Amino acid sequence: MKYLYIVVALVLGVFFKAEAQYAMFAESGVVSYDKTMYMKNIVRKQYVEKSDERSRPFFQAMIPNLPENAVLKKELRFKGDETVFGPVKQELDMKLKQTIMQLALDFEATTFSNLKTKEFQRYNDIVGQKIIIKDSVKNIKWKITDEYREIAGYNCRRANGITPDSIYVVGYYAVEIPIDGGPESINGLPGLILGLVVPSQHVSYFATKVEISNAVVLDKKLLDNQKIKRMTRAEMEKQFVEAMGNFMNVETVKYIMKLALL
Template identity: 40%
Template sequence: MKLIFTVFAFVLLHLTYAQYAYFPEAGIIHYEKTVHVKNFMKRQMSLSKDDGFDRTYVEQLMGKAPDTYIFKNKLLFQGDESRYEPVKEELTGVMRNLIWFGFDYSTVYYQNQHNGAFKSVAEYVGSNILTVDSLLQVKWKITDEYRTIAGYNCRRANGVVLDSVFVVAFYTDDIPLSSGPGAFHGLPGMILGLVVPEQHYNIYATKVDFTQPQISADLGKKKDKPMTREELKVFLRDRMRVGDWSTEQQLNFLLTNLYL
């Protein structure tokens, strides 16, 4: 009889927990994006044409550059919508002279999981690049590795995006929206950790605030011309004078940074 009572109490406790467990559907997630600056610069130089950089000047800058630099971002989410945007801060030290390398384009991303809509706007060479397309497709494989991020138990997933770019994500199903930093989504929960080795950066959540943010799908300015990802590729190929001033590898590296 005592055993039956114990089992009954355990089941009742479990059901009570499940009934009252809080799974937030709205809030703000704070992230830090850590860029491995010198590795990024070396990658850029290795992809350029021999005359694409003043190598002596760049090598001097590289000697002054920090090994890593942190950019802060936040993700506003509510229901099926999310908006990922930078936290505006003044660049410090030599980074003011290095930002043209493209470590970060202060990109704002909007995703709607219900209708599959995607938008982004990036600051590029003094103007905005506005992309309007469908959600980016990522092929995920969920693993049995776990990690705690910002107080949440997260599960690892390995992914491939843009045909060949390898990424690692850590997601939590305690936040049920299938979204994450940048253009990433497609896992059974919110992505709180992300690593993109090819682009030499990682992104990890530092804090989650439960609130009701106002999420706007309006990006850029009225004069900005929206482009699909394919149209953006054609536009940049012409602007970068691929084959004359730059290489195909440089174009793909830049596009990956802008897409993700």
């Protein structure tokens, strides 16, 4: 009987060890994020202060009716070296939704990243014009700190980064999820980014729920349509600046592009 207890203990030990290893080194799952846009700050800093005398009154008149912030639901699916990040259907106040569209603050884009090959694609529907950005994932310069923060049940470590287009970002990553991806195209840390703050863009992303699962499916159908025009980030920015430059200050248009191409 004594030997039977030993065998059972060993079997249970192996089982729980395997479960713990899976929990600690998750390779596939779904993360729900809240994307918070600080609306009044965005309009004040990026539209009013950068506008000309002709358009400034229009943007100033918007501020009293804006909420302090707007929260959009996003989702990241990850499996191995691949991630898909995109919007989640939600009910938004119609006036707020129209304002977000009017100011081009969110294109409800879907982003696919292969973190091994560095392949990056983003599907955009910009007022009915469908575009796929085909480029490489951003090479971000990170400096890891000793600061920690709990996000969605994970003890996440802070890192400060600079993107190739000189945007300062703060990322909080979970080493228990060894995927070097995150929201939008932000990547390159030794764990999945569950919290992301972009001060200059007045936007943040924080995970609200993490579900680990072996049954994750990455839907890439939006990227399969070969009739949709492909272009690089630089090509899209140039086209957008040319198209919107007559209606907005160029600096504001560049802000929109940095936010859209994050």
